[in-house]
Amino acid sequence: MKGIVAISVLGVLLAVCSCRNNPGESGEFILVNAESFAASVNPGAETVEEIYRNLSSPLEIANLFQVMGVPFSPGYLASSIDANEQTTSFQKALFLGILGADLGYLNMYEKTGTAIELVSSIKKLADGLNVGQYFNFETIKRVSLNKSNIDSLLFLSVDSYSRMDEYLRKNNRSQLSAIMVVGVWLEAQYFSTQVIKQYPNNLLRERIGEQKYFLDDLIKIINPYCDYDREFTAMCGWLKDIASKYENVKIYYTKGEPSSSEKDGRLVVTQTESSMVEMTDEQLARIIEITGIVRNKLISK
Amino acid sequence: MKKYLLGFLLLWPALAILCGQNQNDPLVSRCLQSTGPAAKYLKDFRIQLGQGTSQNLFRYKANMSLWKNTRYRFTLCTADNSKGRLILNIQDDTNNVVLSSVDGKTGTVYNYVDLICNKSGIYQIFFDFTEGQSGSGVSIVSMVQ
Numbered sequence: 001m002k003g004i005v006a007i008s009v010l011g012v013l014l015a016v017c018s019c020r021n022n023p024g025e026s027g028e029f030i031l032v033n034a035e036s037f038a039a040s041v042n043p044g045a046e047t048v049e050e051i052y053r054n055l056s057s058p059l060e061i062a063n064l065f066q067v068m069g070v071p072f073s074p075g076y077l078a079s080s081i082d083a084n085e086q087t088t089s090f091q092k093a094l095f096l097g098i099l100g101a102d103l104g105y106l107n108m109y110e111k112t113g114t115a116i117e118l119v120s121s122i123k124k125l126a127d128g129l130n131v132g133q134y135f136n137f138e139t140i141k142r143v144s145l146n147k148s149n150i151d152s153l154l155f156l157s158v159d160s161y162s163r164m165d166e167y168l169r170k171n172n173r174s175q176l177s178a179i180m181v182v183g184v185w186l187e188a189q190y191f192s193t194q195v196i197k198q199y200p201n202n203l204l205r206e207r208i209g210e211q212k213y214f215l216d217d218l219i220k221i222i223n224p225y226c227d228y229d230r231e232f233t234a235m236c237g238w239l240k241d242i243a244s245k246y247e248n249v250k251i252y253y254t255k256g257e258p259s260s261s262e263k264d265g266r267l268v269v270t271q272t273e274s275s276m277v278e279m280t281d282e283q284l285a286r287i288i289e290i291t292g293i294v295r296n297k298l299i300s301k
Numbered sequence: 302m303k304k305y306l307l308g309f310l311l312l313w314p315a316l317a318i319l320c321g322q323n324q325n326d327p328l329v330s331r332c333l334q335s336t337g338p339a340a341k342y343l344k345d346f347r348i349q350l351g352q353g354t355s356q357n358l359f360r361y362k363a364n365m366s367l368w369k370n371t372r373y374r375f376t377l378c379t380a381d382n383s384k385g386r387l388i389l390n391i392q393d394d395t396n397n398v399v400l401s402s403v404d405g406k407t408g409t410v411y412n413y414v415d416l417i418c419n420k421s422g423i424y425q426i427f428f429d430f431t432e433g434q435s436g437s438g439v440s441i442v443s444m445v446q
Contacts, residue, residue, distance in 0.1 A: 266411065
């Protein structure tokens with residue numbers, strides 16, 4: 001009987017230890033600067049980490065749509081993706097990214113009930129890549145059904161994706177992380193280019209033009225894997241096709257000093273320097289066209 | 302023997318709950334709740350620093366893209382056991398200071414800073430604790446409509 005007690009105690013202790021030492025699962029503070037740690041594990045990783053942080057978020061694109069007064073449209077979503085049918089890791093990672101952007105779009109418009117099916121597909125794809133443990137499925141599902149706190153839902157979704165992405169990069173599967181990020185960017189770019197066709201707007205037009213710089217970063221991320229296999233080679237080609245349509249798009253800056261004021265105990269700083277995009281209608285039309293072709297080719301069955 | 306096995310089995314769910322709770326940092330949750338009703342979560346930074354040697358250099362640095370025509374809110378939350386208060390400094394790609402959460406003239410430390418961004422680009426986000434002291438904190442970046 002004493003043996004059983006000892007085994008039980010040992011089991012409990014092991015459970016506690018494994019619970020505390022699992023870095024992916026813990027939400028506690030990281031004792032060292034995460035960026036420095038990544039850099040020390042993998043030389044050059046700091047640069048990659050910076051690029052990841054700099055890519056535009058689909059949440060910001062959806063936020064812009066809301067500022068413009070664009071209504072929600074399910075037609076923009078990649079509804080043809082079937083999480084049960086993906087065979088290669090490339091497809092799983094790509095669709096994980098595309099559906100992540102779709103989830104951000106749904107959440108920003110508070111279509112949380114509709115998002116449940118999408119969340120289940122994301123979980124399946126994440127499981128298929130063995131990163132399902134980092135996607136906080138049950139909590140996201142519960143908060144989605146509750147509709148109680150959109151901010152928490154946005155946090156949980158973004159946090160889950162960051163954890164999956166970080167795990168892939170730190171476990172020598174950076175090629176999948178790269179393709180997932182490409183998926184997120186491509187889908188957000190698809191949203192923008194579809195919306196501007198129906199709702200022409202200068203703010204959105206500028207945002208599409210500004211993707212020039214971020215597309216360059218995206219190509220930097222995926223470039224090391226262009227010869228990895230046929231799927232990666234094709235993706236590199238498509239991104240370069242999109243980049244070629246941006247070739248003559250120009251971005252200018254004007255100088256100015258920021259001004260600040262205090263309102264309700266908050267400091268409010270307004271930038272007076274600004275950026276401007278020079279892009280012709282023809283250039284925009286070509287960007288819209290190529291984005292649609294690439295995105296639809298990737299999600300078609 | 303059955304008693305011990307039963308006790309052991311009963312402990313498992315409790316441990317699972319404890320593990321699950323670790324995923325939700327209470328400071329992050331608290332900070333999320335204080336961003337304001339018009340703010341929508343974008344990303345967060347979690348900072349933990351020991352006692353520093355210099356009071357002027359920001360020790361935590363990250364890069365982040367900010368977009369024109371967007372109002373960003375940086376909510377700064379400091380853990381109770383910290384010696385200093387979490388502070389923020391943002392610089393553009395040419396190292397020009399865009400904002401600081403500390404008013405250099407009055408010494409006021411702000412926990413909420415809104416930036417009305419008019420220039421899209423990559424910005425350097427610096428964090429530290431007042432006077433280079435030790436502390437832990439969270440900064441939530443939100444978009445305000």
